[in-house]
Amino acid sequence: MTASAQAAKVDFKKELDAYQAKRGQFRVLDVPAMQFLMIDGHGDPNTAPEYAAALEALYPLAYKLKFASKRELGRDYVVMPLEGLWWADDMNSFTAGRDKSQWDWTMMIMVPDWIDAAMFAAARDQVAAKDGPARLDEVRLETLTEGQCVQTLHVGSYDDEAPLLEQMHTRFIPDNSLRMTGKHHEIYLGDPRKVAPEKLRTILRQPVAAM
Template identity: 70%
Template sequence: MADKIDFKREIAAYRAPRGRFAIVDVPDLQYLMIDGQGDPNTGPAFAEATAALYPVAYQLKFASKRELARDYVVPPLEGLWWADDMESFTAARDKSRWHWTLMIMTPDWITPDMLTSEAVRLEKLSEGRCVQTLHVGSYDDEAPVLARMHAEFIPANALRMTGKHHEIYLSDARKVAPEKLRTILRQPVTN
């Protein structure tokens, strides 16, 4: 059997500089996805979606190892975030008005016929050119970083936002103190 693949090491878009913004080209990637709406801290839907994703991700990982002789590290949890009024996302932080898609990246050799869950879908995401940075700290402290990304860096580089705000959770919030959480903040852009 070949070595276990760690996509965080293999895919450059899973690395970001801390304290500055970088423009990156993200390849098309395949994800397990589940959609929801509402405050991730108080509403049950977010916890239920997370609980639904992980068993499917590990089931596919073990099926890949057993049936295809291809082993990999299950990548981190990720989320797409948006609101009908983006001010409620970046400035007001009214989490009750947020929409989200929770995701776990899945290798392209995993096919839809391997998926047995009806609650989770397998879908490609094409983000292309993006701006991203590594945020270290509480999720609630992201707003000033996002404001600088959206209102300063993106316009200063003759870019405009497209797509949905994307977060990659490099830390497990159940095991890491809020001030030490490591999260890649990503925004798809175009010229």
Template identity: 55%
Template sequence: MDKFDFRKSYPELYSPGRRDFALVQVPHLQYLAVDGHGNPNTSPEYAQALECLYPVAYAVKFRSKNELEQDFTVPPLEALWRAADMSAFTAGDKDSWDWTALIAQPEWITAGMVEQAVAAVAAKKDPPGIDRVRLLPLDEGLSAQILFVGPYDDEAPVLARLHDAWMPEHDLAFNGDHHEVYLNDPRRTAPAKLRTVLRQPVRPDSG
């Protein structure tokens, strides 16, 4: 049985360069998703979201393997971030952020399969917020991205350069939520070695 791997199938999304921002066309993808608000470093809601997402992701994986004979590697955690004022990102004002925690799912996974996986996890563990897990389709399209290496709290200057210099220089405007892909596990990785894809959907700036 072949095993689908997002990193191998979409290297342009998971292995960008780190020297400068580059444009990429992000295809239609779907994700397990949980919405929330607040600082991910201190918000119990964010920790609860991860405690729901991972069990559901593995429940979906095993159901797909056993019932459909289609296996896949559970991809890394991702998240969408949004704020009423985009300067909240460059200022590091994390308490004002809204977020959607994500784990990508292959195209053959259906909402019904996710609902069954949620019910199975709820029957065994019933973690807080399990009923908030849903399947989210996402069409980001044209996006600017870069690989950032280092602590999450050091991203602000890179995002300031994207927002205040690179995008204006290329006549681009915001066209969706800030997107991050966490390529390694912060519980097992030194902060200086954390690798994060920073992505921003964009569109031509009409002025």
């Protein structure tokens, strides 16, 4: 690969302000509308079979689209990290008790806005023909618009997020005359298969609106 070709690869984690966060700092920002591969589910991500099946469907499709974009459009990019929207009938389950069996979720991977419905359909057909993940047909291409949000960086195990979320939800947000509106959003910058739990980096985001 030539130097010019390498330079052409876009890493949206570095290009977009929405993927910037610092440990120990809550920040209010406007998140632009972005396009994602999405798949829904329910239950503890550590034990629910449908969660593992969701990832088995998302990743091959994300990489197939990346290679199609490079081959067909001459536009290369770094596959984005896994993200999740999380919610429950009782939102206290995120900060008190952490009863993950009660959680609903949408797992997502962001894709550039030049990926259209036709490219998505073609890539899904190619993945189905080769690998055929069980939940592939449940993956959709959808735009998410969050608007004004509060976010920060959590470093450590996912199970240690509760105190930081408690501070965000009950102190920073109301203290800044804001209220929570959308779903709790996490962006996983570290791979738990390769990174020690205490070194995992996760952006925690909460959509908000003025009181």
